[in-house]
Amino acid sequence: MQITSRFTIAVHMITVIDYVDGKMPVTSRFLADSIGANPVIIRNVMGQLKEAGLILSSQGKSGIALARPVSEITFYDIYKAVDCVDGTGLFHFHENPSMDCPVGRNIHGAMDERLQDIQQTMEEEMKQISLADVVSDVRKANA
């Protein structure tokens, strides 16, 4: 089990956009080369980031820009944008526990809230990390 690489791809994308800082137009092909993934994947992730209000892009126009400074974009924003975990939650519950069994008919109720707590703890941690942290490290490494 792993969280889709679209998450790290999206972080990579935003980092590149901020790093380039308008000095040259950033296109899906340019990003695809830096990331090492297919341009269509990039454009799909672009669509998700755009829908989430994190980047600005429009059909026909070349160049992608950030909708707000990297200091105001967290890992959680991206995680939500690229839909790493759907509405059914981080944990996959077995679907057919027996209702004839005293454990089977109550296991869901006994676990659900605790599983949700774990997921929420992870998500809160993701809110503590901003893209400015990543960009800062990348700049330092190239200094």
Next chain:
Amino acid sequence: MQITSRFTIAVHMITVIDYVDGKMPVTSRFLADSIGANPVIIRNVMGQLKEAGLILSSQGKSGIALARPVSEITFYDIYKAVDCVDGTGLFHFHENPSMDCPVGRNIHGAMDERLQDIQQTMEEEMKQISLADVVSDVRKANA
């Protein structure tokens, strides 16, 4: 992306074993019926729980027992036992960032530690939840 249902299956298994409390022999077929999954899946999970030292079972003998009280078994123990997340971590990193790009060749270094922190935070939370909590709720629901 979701954590394999073998995790909730394993929790269910241990809860049943504790709930039945030796009043009848617990077999893979019995567990499969309560859980609503295939007996072979159950036996495979049994193997993982046994290897992790959480349950006692042996070939030929009927009946599965817990190796230690449920108060000393945490969600984390089970999560580790059933191998929800392998050595490469919770996050799937895109594998071919360009080494010719100043961002591409440093993005891994800039993200790795932070991704590991997130995973660790989640795992610490799982250590706080014991199977006694789940068993207690199930008993209450049947009282």
Next chain:
DNA sequence: CAACCTGTAATTTAACATGTTACAGGAACG
């Protein structure tokens, strides 16, 4: 209008989780 871009649909490929069948090997019990 030519070149280049975003946005998307449709299809393929690969990997993986789960289900299923089959059987080997040990234990319990009459």
Next chain:
DNA sequence: CGTTCCTGTAACATGTTAAATTACAGGTTG
């Protein structure tokens, strides 16, 4: 001792999903 029931695995089938790929519609710029 032999029947029965169990655990422990191997091998294969099935279903689902992520990612790559191909193709093209529609907008922008010069």
